[in-house]
Amino acid sequence: MTRTLFVTGTDTEIGKTRIACALLRALVAAGETAVGYKPVASGAAWQGGQLVNADALALQAAGSPGFEYAAINPFVFEPAIAPHIAAAEAGVTVTAEALDAGHRALAARADWVIVEGAGGWQVPLSESLDFASWVAANRWPVLLVVGMRLGCVNHALLAARAIAADTRLAGWVANTLPPEQPRLAENLATLNTRMPVPCCATVPIDPAPDLALDICRTLI
Numbered sequence: 001m002t003r004t005l006f007v008t009g010t011d012t013e014i015g016k017t018r019i020a021c022a023l024l025r026a027l028v029a030a031g032e033t034a035v036g037y038k039p040v041a042s043g044a045a046w047q048g049g050q051l052v053n054a055d056a057l058a059l060q061a062a063g064s065p066g067f068e069y070a071a072i073n074p075f076v077f078e079p080a081i082a083p084h085i086a087a088a089e090a091g092v093t094v095t096a097e098a099l100d101a102g103h104r105a106l107a108a109r110a111d112w113v114i115v116e117g118a119g120g121w122q123v124p125l126s127e128s129l130d131f132a133s134w135v136a137a138n139r140w141p142v143l144l145v146v147g148m149r150l151g152c153v154n155h156a157l158l159a160a161r162a163i164a165a166d167t168r169l170a171g172w173v174a175n176t177l178p179p180e181q182p183r184l185a186e187n188l189a190t191l192n193t194r195m196p197v198p199c200c201a202t203v204p205i206d207p208a209p210d211l212a213l214d215i216c217r218t219l220i
Helices: 016-029 054-062 083-089 096-107 131-138 152-166 184-194 211-219
Strands: 003-009 034-037 040-042 045-047 050-052 075-077 112-120 142-148 169-176 199-203
Touching (some): 003 016, 003 152, 016 054, 016 112, 016 169, 034 054, 040 083, 050 075, 054 112, 096 112, 131 152, 142 152
Parallel strands (some): 003 112, 040 075, 169 199
16 A cells, blocks of 8 residues: 655745655665655746756655656646746646646555645645645645754744644654754754654754665654
8 A cells, every 4th residue: 555645844945855855765775666746846947848846856866766757746837936826827727636646646656655745834726725735635644844943943833733733743854954053952952842743853964874764764
């Protein structure tokens, strides 16, 4: 049976792709067929006659071979703006049915699907759809990536509360961002005390290669 994990974050550019790719590499190394799914991405460039997003390309490279780009990233938009705005400008409606169909196609060929969101938990995808409602409808567990920077405690606690109200928060990862924030240890201690689920890993700026294996063992 295919297992799915949704990776979200406290904000944009805080390390969702970094953690999702690490998980994919660890699963592949453990002998699993694992594929990343970036259902909606905004911020893309033309390459080989098609629009491609850097995060989706990274997921494709980190996962098991043989999965075409279009299957990993079915909705891709050129401007690096909020996805629902980019979709509206392109005259495209992102629907739950289309996102579900993309997931089913990948799940039929993989042991694991690591789904990466865009931005944070409540990011809208259309007038009637957002990531939170889509993931909750599928009852997938969620891994929250917390970007360790000023404001992270408030952002993490609010995100954790919202996720837990919608579906299962499986765990969280403290992703250290450059430059390392002052009082990193104190902020980690505060989050470890107040977050409703355990921290799966604290990822340094230059993580050890086997760190993702520790995250996988926590979540499996």
